[in-house]
Amino acid sequence: MRLIIKNNYNECAKWTADYIAGKIKAAAPTKEKPFVLGLPTGSTPLGVYARLIELYQKKLISFENVITFNMDEYSGLDETNPQSYHYFMWHNFFSKIDIKKENVHILDGTAPDPQKECQHYEDMIKAAGGIDLFLGGCGNDGHIAFNEPGSSLTSRTRIKTLTEDTIVANARFFDGDCNKVPKTALTVGIGTITDAKEVLIMMTGLSKADALQHAVEESVSQMWPVTILQMHRSAILIADDACTDKLRVGTVKYFSGIEAKITDSYEALFSDK
16 A cells, blocks of 8 residues: 655645546557546545646646546436536536546436446446546545445445435535435445555545544454555555644654655656646
């Protein structure tokens, strides 16, 4: 596992976007061999998407041969609903880049047979050759996507009942009214995420400090789903200084020391552009 520590959210977002763009360029995707990217919604990735859009507008990156799979979608919300993740992704990202509509995959929260929809999603990921890089955020309680504490660490895409904490946290997107927040969602499973060749989780702010501490220093546990990344062959956590508040000083020095010796080629690729 790599732990990248930056000063603030903006630096985290830029590093993450440049890393993703660098991976896509290095892969040189084609129609026959696309790059497959897993993506999240919510406030965490907004800065990442803004930077990727900037790189696209500067003609430094293309998404023409990129296939995407989003993490989740609320039950009962169609793609025209402003609170749906379909709407979020097209409004904040997809409509501003050159990705092909047929290459975008988001779970259908209005599917008449949700279980069939979830299995179809797994089948589509497999047909695409698996996910090359899965970007995600993490909740205060360590959840990834809608895999709440207690979720199976080998779970697949399924219907999930949301915890009260998640409903309260997401109420800000529903006029602050918890009653308007859907009580269930369709979500990729933890096993679906960790099947990806690479997983990159972005965590910023003091409110995520407990989750980061568990992810890095504590044992793997279904009560803190993010800890499963300790078992992944290629996982990256990127956090700002505030988020490291609960880590041991020695832990921060250890990971900072390692990263000081690493120069990722994409940093030079985009730094002066």
